[in-house]
Amino acid sequence: MAxxxxxxxxxxxxxxxxxxxxxxxxxxxxxxxxxxxxxxWRPLLAGxxxxxVWWLVYRHLAPFAAWVTYQVLSLKPGRLAGxxxxxxxxxxxxxxxxxxxxxxxxxxxxxxxxxxxRQILAGKRESVGNLLAAGLGVVTPFCSCSAVPLxxxxxxxxxxxxxxxxxxxxxxxxxxxxxxxxxxxxxxxVAALYAGTGLMIAIVAGxxxxxxxxxxxxxxxxxxxxxxxxxxxxxxxEWAERLRYGRDAVREIVGKVWPFVLAGIAVGAGIHGYVPxxxxxxxxxxxxxxxxPLAVLIGIPMYSNAAGIIPVVQALLAKGAALGTVLAFMMxxxxxxxxxxxxxxxxxxxVLIATFIGVVGLGILIVGYLFNVLL
Amino acid sequence: MMKIKVYxxxxxxxxxxxxxxxxxxxxxxxxxxxxxVSDIQAMAAAGILATPAxxxxxxxxxxxxxPKLDEVKxxxxxx
Numbered sequence: 253m254a255x256x257x258x259x260x261x262x263x264x265x266x267x268x269x270x271x272x273x274x275x276x277x278x279x280x281x282x283x284x285x286x287x288x289x290x291x292x293w294r295p296l297l298a299g300x301x302x303x304x305v306w307w308l309v310y311r312h313l314a315p316f317a318a319w320v321t322y323q324v325l326s327l328k329p330g331r332l333a334g335x336x337x338x339x340x341x342x343x344x345x346x347x348x349x350x351x352x353x354x355x356x357x358x359x360x361x362x363x364x365x366x367x368x369x370r371q372i373l374a375g376k377r378e379s380v381g382n383l384l385a386a387g388l389g390v391v392t393p394f395c396s397c398s399a400v401p402l403x404x405x406x407x408x409x410x411x412x413x414x415x416x417x418x419x420x421x422x423x424x425x426x427x428x429x430x431x432x433x434x435x436x437x438x439x440x441x442v443a444a445l446y447a448g449t450g451l452m453i454a455i456v457a458g459x460x461x462x463x464x465x466x467x468x469x470x471x472x473x474x475x476x477x478x479x480x481x482x483x484x485x486x487x488x489x490e491w492a493e494r495l496r497y498g499r500d501a502v503r504e505i506v507g508k509v510w511p512f513v514l515a516g517i518a519v520g521a522g523i524h525g526y527v528p529x530x531x532x533x534x535x536x537x538x539x540x541x542x543x544x545p546l547a548v549l550i551g552i553p554m555y556s557n558a559a560g561i562i563p564v565v566q567a568l569l570a571k572g573a574a575l576g577t578v579l580a581f582m583m584x585x586x587x588x589x590x591x592x593x594x595x596x597x598x599x600x601x602x603v604l605i606a607t608f609i610g611v612v613g614l615g616i617l618i619v620g621y622l623f624n625v626l627l
Numbered sequence: 628m629m630k631i632k633v634y635x636x637x638x639x640x641x642x643x644x645x646x647x648x649x650x651x652x653x654x655x656x657x658x659x660x661x662x663x664v665s666d667i668q669a670m671a672a673a674g675i676l677a678t679p680a681x682x683x684x685x686x687x688x689x690x691x692x693x694p695k696l697d698e699v700k701x702x703x704x705x706x
Contacts, residue, residue, distance in 0.1 A: 365691070366676035366677045366690075366691065367674070367676060370676060393677070393691055393692075394677070395640075395677070395691070397636065397638045397640070397678065398676065398677040398678045398691065400636065400667050401634075401636075401667055401670045401671060401675055401676055401677065401678055402676045402677060404667055404668070404670075404671040405670075405671050405674070405675070405676040406676075408671060473668070598667070599667075
């Protein structure tokens with residue numbers, strides 16, 4: 253998840269050697285274990301009061317922010333007070349949302365492993381497969397550093413190429429951190445638009461790549477090598493462990509992104525108080541037709557995690573940039589990145605890489621224009 | 628002798644995993660041969676889809692995350 257990928261790391265990577273000795277490995281099986289129903293209830297009972305506290309705190313953030321701004325700091329109503337109140341309200345709100353959603357997604361992801369996803373997708377017809385793959389891309393734990401082993405494991409065990417691409421496109425593009433931040437800062441409509449269009453792009457782009465029959469542009473050693481080993485996902489995960497996944501996810505993701513979140517809200521607070529509305533309207537507004545392709549072109553080679561790009565998104569929107577343009581920029585930054593294409597070059601020939609970037613870029617472009625026209 | 632394979636293309640998380648494995652071995656005083664596998668086809672053949680992954684005597688113990696020190700200690704002591 254949004255791991256800091258560096259091109260330097262990929263260079264150290266050794267290329268797969270054709271015909272290397274297949275290694276057999278069996279998954280650790282703990283199938284003898286019994287499901288522990290007691291294990292479900294104890295953490296849930298412990299979680300209920302925590303959730304109640306979360307909700308109570310969340311409900312009282314607005315009066316709390318006002319109280320700190322006007323009573324504790326005794327600021328006079330005005331631009332500075334407006335900015336301070338915005339910051340004091342948004343920071344705990346977004347962090348609370350982030351903790352809850354990242355925890356929830358962490359628990360959900362403990363049900364989905366790449367191995368299970370592969371089993372579901374293997375041999376699926378294309379249309380249905382693309383749909384499933386895009387959906388599974390959101391919930392299956394995936395780090396773009398594993399893109400190559402995953403690609404190899406998918407295509408050599410019968411997952412169609414286009415379906416594999418639907419997965420590879422949706423996994424980074426539809427990101428839970430981005431979803432929460434968009435929901436918290438811009439409301440559910442923007443968040444839903446982002447998730448919905450991200451999925452659509454993954455489905456349609458993957459389907460298109462499948463229709464183009466580009467199997468010949470995959471490096472030949474991929475298909476000539478040994479068939480990927482099948483794994484038996486026989487490990488029964490207990491509830492306590494799923495909750496631990498959630499907790500670990502919170503520690504890892506929230507621990508990494510909170511400075512970006514604070515920076516984003518600070519930028520937002522500054523803009524809220526000081527920058528006049530409509531500042532960016534002339535450059536990135538709906539009137540400037542060339543702003544969408546430009547935003548996509550700038551965004552493609554850039555790489556940032558979702559949390560890092562939201563401050564920029566917020567600043568652009570607040571200054572009057574059009575939603576479609578900004579959404580297109582954000583999607584091209586987190587969905588397509590130079591490090592990932594460098595990694596994928598190991599298994600894909602340049603023509604297929606170019607097609608992949610072209611098709612996804614085109615999809616993002618259409619989404620950008622669509623929102624500028626519709627909204 | 629126990630054989631431990633750490634699968635990973637050479638990313639920071641994979642190096643961290645290897646360090647944890649070596650620490651678990653030295654702290655439990657276990658003798659084992661640690662091999663770093665960065666060949667992608669070998670990973671695919673072993674059925675690994677997400678890195679870092681760790682296999683003890685060719686039984687995959689974890690994949691897609693950095694294991695905890697205590698977990699690794701339990702694996703090497705049990706085998």
